[in-house]
Amino acid sequence: MTLYLTGIFLFLASHSANIFFCAKKAQLIMRFGAVVWKIFISSIAILGLLLIINNYAIAKENSILLWPQSIYGTYFAIVLNFFALWFVISAYIPRNILKIKLKHPMVLGIKLWALAHLITNGDLSSVLLFGSALFWAVLSFKKARLKTSLSRDQKTAKHSLNASFSAFFLGLMVWLYMIRVGHKDLIGIGLLYS
Secondary structure, three states, X not given: OHHHHHHHXXXXXXXXXXXXXXXXXXXXXXXXXXXXXXXXXXXHHHHHHHHHHHHHHHHHHOOOEOOOOOHHHHHHHHHHHHHHHHHHHHOOOOOOHHHHHHOOHHHXXXXXXXXXXXXXXXXHHHHHHHHHHHHHHHHHHHHHHHHHHHOOOOOOOOOOHHHHHHHHHHHHHHHHHHHHHHHHHHHOOOOOOO
């Protein structure tokens, strides 16, 4: 459990520079350069992710059940995850309507992803992982909105119907892959009940 918690801490800390120590990040980039900073932060994130992945099953096995899994909650979480994936993919496709209207679809997608997993996973190890991810996403969204409102460009970007459809279609395809085989292939837990 210690390695699992260390992984959660390292992974979220590596993504928290803009939330908690933006000035220190700028100083380190000035001193060592952007490439060194990215390598350093990416290494911490990868180490954290590997610790989470390698220790999740062990932590879940030895975890306390806080609330039971419900089939209705599971299917609701599956639907929420469609929106989460759509939002995350929208962050990478320029000129799509979600990116223009929501400003920060990646963080909103992470919020939905974490919430969906909290609904369906009631053991303590899952609550620690997805609860901390949700807490991080809330803080990150607040900081990003503050930064956007301080440096807002008054021009309104025009959205592209093709880009918006592409984001939706790719989100749908990734979601279908995840609920059919991806979730089971990646972490060994199947989603669909037969």
